[in-house]
Amino acid sequence: MNDQRPIVIIVFVFIISAVLLTKLFMIQVLDDSFLKRAERNAIQRVVDHPYRGLVYDRNGKLLVYNNPIFDLMIVPKEFQVKDTTRFLEIFGITKEHLIETYQAARKYSYVKPSTFIKQISTNEFARIQDFLIDYPGLFIMTRSVRSYPEPVAAHALGYIGEISGRQLERDSSGYYVQGDYVGLSGMERYYEDQMRGKKGVKYKMVNVRGVDKGPFKDGEYDTASVAGKNINSSIDMELQKYGEMLMKGKTGSVVAIEPKTGEILSMISAPFYDPNSLTGSDFGKSYTALNRLETKPLFNRPIMATYPPGSIFKIVQSLIGLQEGVLTPETTFACNRSLVACHNHPSPVNLFGAIRNSCNPYYHQAFRQIINQEVSSNTYKDTEIGLDIWREHVMKFGLGGTLGIDMPNEKGGDVPSSKYYDRFYGNGRWKYSTIYSLSIGQGELLVTPVQMANLAAIFANKGYYYTPHLIRAIDGDQSKIPQEYLTKHDVGVDAHHFDMVQDAMVQALFGTAQRALMKDIQIAGKTGTAQNPHGEDHSVFIAFAPKDNPKIAIAVYVENAGWGGRAAASMASLMIEKYLKDSVSRSDLEKYVIEGKFMN
Template sequence: MNDQRPLTIIVVVVLVGLVLLTKLFLIQVADDSFLKRAERNAIQRVVDHPYRGLVYDRTGKIMVYNNPIFDLMIIPKEFQVRDTARFCEIFRVSKEHLIETYTAARKYSSVKPSTLIKQISTTDFARIQDYLIDYPGLFVMSRSVRSYPQASSANTLGYIGEISGNQLGRDTVKYYRQGDYVGLSGMEGFYEKELRGVKGVKYKMVNVRGVDKGPFKNGEYDTASVAGKNVTSSIDLLLQQYGEMLMAGKRGSVVAIEPKTGEILSMISAPSYDPNVLTGAQFSTNYMLLNKDDTRPLFNRPIMAMYPPGSIFKIVQSLVGLQSGILNVNTTFACNRSLVACHNHPSPVDLFGAIRNSCNPYYHQAFRAIINREVSSNTFKDTEIGLNEWRESVMKFGLGSPLGLDMFNEKGGSIPSSKLYDRVYGAGRWKYSTIYSLSIGQGEMLVTPLQMANLAAVFANKGYYYTPHLIKAIDGNTDNIPEEFRTKHEVGVDAHHFDMVQDAMAQAIYGTAARAVIKDIEIAGKTGTAQNPQGEDHSVFIAFAPKSDPKIAIAVYVENAGWGGRAAASIASLMIEKYLRGEVTRLELEEYVRVGKFM
């Protein structure tokens, strides 16, 4: 019995040894999961963020470029600081921020890096770099932010900022990660996919303390980032800067378009701001200050502000009446001021005279003829039918809905329908006398400054327009721009009807906008004075030039500046001269606009 014990023990030991050897074989040879776990613990995946594409103006001038910045990273397990007050003084952070950020980093991982301070400028980096050796566990990663060589076109170019949780949730392709920067407005937002580039990835070996030990497998699995595509904007930077100078101290909009292409030459929202303030570490602070500013510099007036068009809408009324056959060039009405107020001019007037003299009573009577055509025995029903048909014709001019600009948050204005008046007054309880203010571009009608400029392009082109857009080329290729910006939109009015209208607009500026006259450049234009119940009326002017071969169509809207022939017409005329000649010779008019004493 005793002689069998050693044998039993030997057998057990051998069996246990075989089991352990088998298990070890499976772990080390057959199963590589433990190897992969070990590699994951020893390998850090570092995202290589690409440079965003640059933005140029139509002449090749740089508008947006990338500026290097630095994120201060922390590895909590290695981080040591003896004098907290001195640390906070050197790195210009509060003690509360240091504690909060360190705690969050340690909670995430004690050996993996987290961001301690974001977006350190090159100036601040130069100041702190000599102190980094005194604080184990700190190192710097380089990134880039946008920079603007000219303090111009802020609302047009837009800005970038850290991605929000909602945006991450909408990222179906999972391109972005928390902490990434994306375009949030303007061209930066709309062309985010083109500008952002493609991320790269680098894998590096680290020891248990997170110290970099070089690339993993000699960089075999690394991928290089690809810079974003460069974008050429349709903006003419010199014209844009000149317009911004003219609009300084005012509220309103200027939009200039190249009629033959729909390319936006200038888009000014006043007041605006220096786009450089929404870059770098002070983004949040400066954004809050701008957002609280009573002048609303972040509000992009050319595409978001909606106003009554005023008398410029009389041109649309004329063309709708001509196309429908209700009006012709010889249609004459008396300037009956018992119907609606008007200024002094000869009476009666034909259609040419009505446009030239901006006769309110003429359009009161003409609009009534367009609306009340006695197609029904019921007067109320007749007005409803006529209004809806009129609205369909008007909306073909790009009014009443967004035009489709390559920018987010574009408003569409409002061209009222019978449903609106049914809702306000009740079905069958309104008629022409309720809506006659629409005849002169007032009442419930609203348009945006962009739509006004597009109207000027329609008049210049004799009946068509291209969707206004800010893109001219992507990576130098004009064929890359979206097809919708190369599609012609007809407004449904025969081209020959525009001949008389253009002639009348050319004559109109000698009567209502004499300041707009430029020697040797024939301008066709129309003034407007939009009523404002809260204060002084708004000054409105649209124009195109040269009349025989239009190269620029423009709309100017200056809030609380009174009659359109003063502020708006003067600004438009100066910008036309600047664009067509490259310089301005009427320095007295420029000073008149700059000082801004229009009343």
């Protein structure tokens, strides 16, 4: 029995060895899970964020470009700090920031990277990069922020910022993750899908101290990022700069359009702000400061502010009356000031004279004929029917709803219907005397400045328009422009009716806007003074030029500046000269506008 012990021991050792060798073979050859686990510990997955598309003006001048910045990322599992005081000094943060950010990162994921310090500038990165080797679990991710060579067109271009939790929940594309940047306003938001590009991924080997040891498997699994598409906008940067200089210190809007295409040449919302202030690490602080200002510089007035159009709406009334056959060029009414107030001019006047002199009593009487055409013996019912027919005409001019401009948050203004007055006064309890203020563009009628500019384009084109838009091409290719901006919209008024109206608009400048007159360029325009119950009236002017071959249509709205023939008409005339001649010769008028003493 004793002689068999060595054999038993040898067999036992052999069996154990065989089991261990088999297990080792399975681990090393058949089962790669341990290999993958080890690789995960030594491999860092780094998202390669693409450069966002650039934005150019209509002449190829750069409006928006990218500036590199750096985010310091943290992997909680690997992160170690021995000397906290030194760490805080190096990275310029507080102990509270360190604790809060680390805990938030751990809550998100113990092994995945989170942002530790956002948007580090190039200079700051150069200062701290040599210290990163001393802190395992920290690494740099390169991103970019927007920069603007000229601080103009902030509202049109928009800005980008970190995506919110609510936006992430609504994102059905799966493209975004926490910490990504996204277009939040203007063109940046509207053309987000085109400008954002496509992310790439790089895998790199790191040692236990987080030191980069080169690409994993020679970059076999890496994917390159794809830069976003460049946007060629319709903005004329020089015209935009000039208009913003004129509007400095004022409140209001300027929108200029190329009539034949609907391309927006200039879009100004005043007061404005430097778009460079909403970039980089100070975004949150700057946004909060701008948002608290009573002047509301972040409010995009050209597409969001609604005002009574005032006397510029008399042109629309004239065209509807002509198309309906209610008015003719010879239709004459007395300037009866017992109906509504008016300024001094010859009386009676025909339609041409009514436009030239902006006669309020004329349109009071003309609008009555448009509305009350005796289609019903019941006066109340007759007014209801007439108002709704009139409203259908007005809405064809792009009023009463959004135009569809390529910017988010556009408002549509309001053209009241019979149902509106039914709700307010009761069914069958209102008639023409209730709504006559609509005749001169007041009352419940509201439009946006971009709609005003579109009206000017309609008058220039003799009855059609293209939806106003800021896009001219994508990556230089005009065929990529969305089809809705290439579709012609007819307003339902015969072209020949515009001949007399255009001639009257040219003569109107001699009556109400002599400051806007130019010797060698014939401008067709219409002033307006919109009533303001809270202070001084608003100054309104729309125009197009040259009259016989229009290249620019413009609307100017200056709040609390009084008569349209002063502030708004002067500013529009200067911008027309700047665009058509590339320079301005009327220095006295320019000085008058810049000083802004319109009520003197």
